[in-house]
Amino acid sequence: MLVHIDQEKCCGAGSCVLAAPEVFDQRDEDGIVVLLDAEPPADSHQAVRDAAAVCPAAAIRLEQA
Amino acid sequence: MATAAQTPRFVHPAARGGCPFDPPPAYRQAQQDEPISRVSLWDGTPTWLVTRHEDVKAVLGDARFSSDATRAGFPFISAGARQLSTGQPTFIRMDDPEHARLRRMLTGEFMIKKVEALRPEIQRIADDLLDRMTAGRTSGDLVREFALPLPSLVICLLLGVPYQDHDFFQECSRVLLRRDASAEEVNAAQRRLADYLVGLTEAKRAEPDDGILSRLVARGELDTQEIGAMGRLLLIAGHETTANMTALSVLALLRNPDQLARLRAHPESVVGAVEELLRYLTIVHSGLTRVATEDVTLGGVRIGAGEGVTCMVNTANRDEREFPDGDALDLTRDARRHLAFGFGVHQCLGQPLARLELQIALNTVLRRLPELRLAVPFESIRYRGEMLVYGVHELPVAW
Ligand code: HEM
Numbered sequence: 453m454l455v456h457i458d459q460e461k462c463c464g465a466g467s468c469v470l471a472a473p474e475v476f477d478q479r480d481e482d483g484i485v486v487l488l489d490a491e492p493p494a495d496s497h498q499a500v501r502d503a504a505a506v507c508p509a510a511a512i513r514l515e516q517a
Numbered sequence: 518m519a520t521a522a523q524t525p526r527f528v529h530p531a532a533r534g535g536c537p538f539d540p541p542p543a544y545r546q547a548q549q550d551e552p553i554s555r556v557s558l559w560d561g562t563p564t565w566l567v568t569r570h571e572d573v574k575a576v577l578g579d580a581r582f583s584s585d586a587t588r589a590g591f592p593f594i595s596a597g598a599r600q601l602s603t604g605q606p607t608f609i610r611m612d613d614p615e616h617a618r619l620r621r622m623l624t625g626e627f628m629i630k631k632v633e634a635l636r637p638e639i640q641r642i643a644d645d646l647l648d649r650m651t652a653g654r655t656s657g658d659l660v661r662e663f664a665l666p667l668p669s670l671v672i673c674l675l676l677g678v679p680y681q682d683h684d685f686f687q688e689c690s691r692v693l694l695r696r697d698a699s700a701e702e703v704n705a706a707q708r709r710l711a712d713y714l715v716g717l718t719e720a721k722r723a724e725p726d727d728g729i730l731s732r733l734v735a736r737g738e739l740d741t742q743e744i745g746a747m748g749r750l751l752l753i754a755g756h757e758t759t760a761n762m763t764a765l766s767v768l769a770l771l772r773n774p775d776q777l778a779r780l781r782a783h784p785e786s787v788v789g790a791v792e793e794l795l796r797y798l799t800i801v802h803s804g805l806t807r808v809a810t811e812d813v814t815l816g817g818v819r820i821g822a823g824e825g826v827t828c829m830v831n832t833a834n835r836d837e838r839e840f841p842d843g844d845a846l847d848l849t850r851d852a853r854r855h856l857a858f859g860f861g862v863h864q865c866l867g868q869p870l871a872r873l874e875l876q877i878a879l880n881t882v883l884r885r886l887p888e889l890r891l892a893v894p895f896e897s898i899r900y901r902g903e904m905l906v907y908g909v910h911e912l913p914v915a916w
Contacts, residue, residue: 463617463862464624466869471853482621483628506853508864510578 453497454515457487461511468512471503472496476512485511525557529566529827530594530696530803537900538769538798539844540831544568548832553818556827564592564825565818566804570836570856572816573805573828577861582807582826584863586610591808592825594905595696597703604707605742607750613862619747622736623866626675626729632869635671639874642670643881651885656892656915663882664763664912665756668874672755675870676748677721677728686710690753694905696803714752715745751867758800759871761901761908763878766794768898768912769846770879771891776848781883790848791875796855797846799831802907805859830856886916 455475464483468476474496477486492500504512531543539545547554548568556566567573576582585591586602587610593599602610608619625631643663650662669687673680692698692706718730718741725731729751733744770777780790804827811822820826834855835843858865865871882889891898892913899910 461862463620463864464628465858465864465866466627466629467853467864469629478628478630479625480630481625483624483626483631484621502853508578508860509862 453492453494453500454517455487455490455492455500456513456515457485458511458513459484459486461509463509463511465508467506467508468503471506472499475500476503491517523555525555525563526551526566527556529556529558529564531556533900533902537898538765538772538846540799540802540829540835544829544832545835548829548836553816553820558592558825559595560593562592562825564806564827565820567815567826567828568832568836569816570833570839570854573830573833573856574860575815576807576826576828577805577856577859577863579813579861580613581809581811581813583612583810584610584616584807585612586806588808588810588823590823590825592806592827594803594806594827595698596700597693597695597698598905600700600703601693601707605711605746607746609750609754609863616862619743620862620866622733622738623729623747623751626732627866627869629869632873635675635870636873636877638674639667639671639877640881643667643877644885647881647885651916656913659767659882659912659914660760660764660909661911664767664878665760667763667878668759669756671870671874672752675729675755676751677726677730678717678748678752682713686713686752687756689713690757693753694757696903696905710749710752711745714748715741718744718748754865755867755870757906758867759874759878761800761906762795762798762871762875764912765798765800765908766791766875766879767882767889767914768891768909769794769798770883771889772895773846776846777883780848780879781887784880784884786848787876787880788872789851791872791879792852792855793846793848793850794875794879795857796834796840796843796850796852798907799834799855799857800907801857801859801905802831803905804829804831805863830859886914889914889916891915 462485531541534542552569608616689706689710721731807826809820858868892915901908
């Protein structure tokens with residue numbers, strides 16, 4: 453699985469960090485999403501899918517590798 | 518298929534039914550047989566009513582639906598709400614890119630890491646309030662003594678607003694949130710609150726502290742009026758919502774003793790419990806409003822440019838397609854897809870703070886008041902049906 457984020461679209465709600473903290477974080481200065489792991493291990497795929505589903509701004513895109 | 522010409526189903530907001538935790542029957546009926554339907558507002562203007570989870574998400578996530586209340590056709594829930602749109606706008610009523618520019622000045626303030634660092638302080642505030650409430654007494658009003666002061670103290674601290682002014686700003690916000698307030702009343706309350714925050718912003722310019730208002734001044738990108746408007750939005754949004762969620766959650770738990778016992782026995786499950794309570798109670802019960810900026814076809818219905826849309830997050834959060842057995846409060850449910858904080862780029866900015874406050878408030882009340890119960894018959898509780906944010910006016914409890 454490949455994870456793509458769009459920092460332009462991100463509205464800093466933080467839902468992705470709650471769903472998958474090992475993959476997403478928030479930038480210190482403005483709370484905008486940062487990607488910690490663009491190719492997360494299989495055991496976090498469900499959490500990443502949850503994160504993408506709850507993202508209010510459609511800023512997370514998943515690509516099945 | 519619904520069309521813009523059809524007769525409105527009912528006047529929105531419609532009356533509540535028997536269960537105070539459930540959305541009014543008229544909306545549930547609409548969700549069943551005409552999920553995107555026409556209703557009329559207080560002044561007779563029509564609005565589209567969107568009731569399903571999937572459709573509400575689609576509207577709130579679609580930039581063709583505008584939050585700009587100065588656009589023709591924007592649906593207002595009341596005369597007061599229309600009056601509000603004529604004042605200095607805040608970013609909750611703006612579209613991107615202007616909305617994003619302003620919101621991003623605050624996203625860093627409410628991000629999870631930053632909010633998590635407030636945990637000890639919020640816990641201390643919760644404990645202090647309960648110390649005071651329980652000292653030498655065995656009953657009291659949980660709204661006035663705990664649920665309302667907790668988030669008020671926290672948002673005051675964050676903004677740099679003196680808490681001793683709480684009678685004043687809470688009185689203003691009560692008027693602004695009353696659906697039956699006249700345009701004149703709303704105008705007066707809005708003006709007083711705006712003047713207050715502009716005055717406070719000027720004071721921060723002269724003597725900065727480490728609150729959000731002072732940081733906005735230091736950024737140098739906004740004038741005093743704009744900072745005052747932002748402060749006004751944060752002050753109101755930051756205390757009324759969490760206060761009402763706290764008290765209504767406690768009431769809902771008291772009515773569902775098995776769920777309450779479960780949470781009391783497993784305080785670590787409070788994170789998921791709060792999501793389920795947000796879903797089940799959905800206190801933003803009057804709907805989120807937008808206006809279409811172009812023709813959009815949604816669920817087989819054509820919504821024309823310039824037509825108002827009202828998204829009922831409360832019925833969306835009970836949608837059986839998304840939440841099977843959705844009318845049951847089930848603290849073990851994975852409720853994270855709820856729309857109680859909205860959806861799209863306007864989704865609640867303060868949600869990490871609201872979550873933390875609710876988690877601390879509920880666990881602290883349950884831990885410290887093992888004998889907690891209602892001090893009056895359930896039937897005598899007064900609900901905030903007439904307010905933009907639902908809840909209870911007071912919650913007399915004994916312990
Ligand atoms: C349980 C508590 C809360 C609930 C249910 C709630 C609900 C909501 C909802 C539904 C919206 C979306 C409005 C729309 O789309 O038109 C919203 C926006 C907002 N909320 Fe909250 N809220 C809560 C707590 C808070 C707190 C504690 C704060 C503040 C510090 C806050 C600040 C805001 C702000 C600033 C917006 C506007 C965001 C934007 O337009 O980009 N809220 N809230």
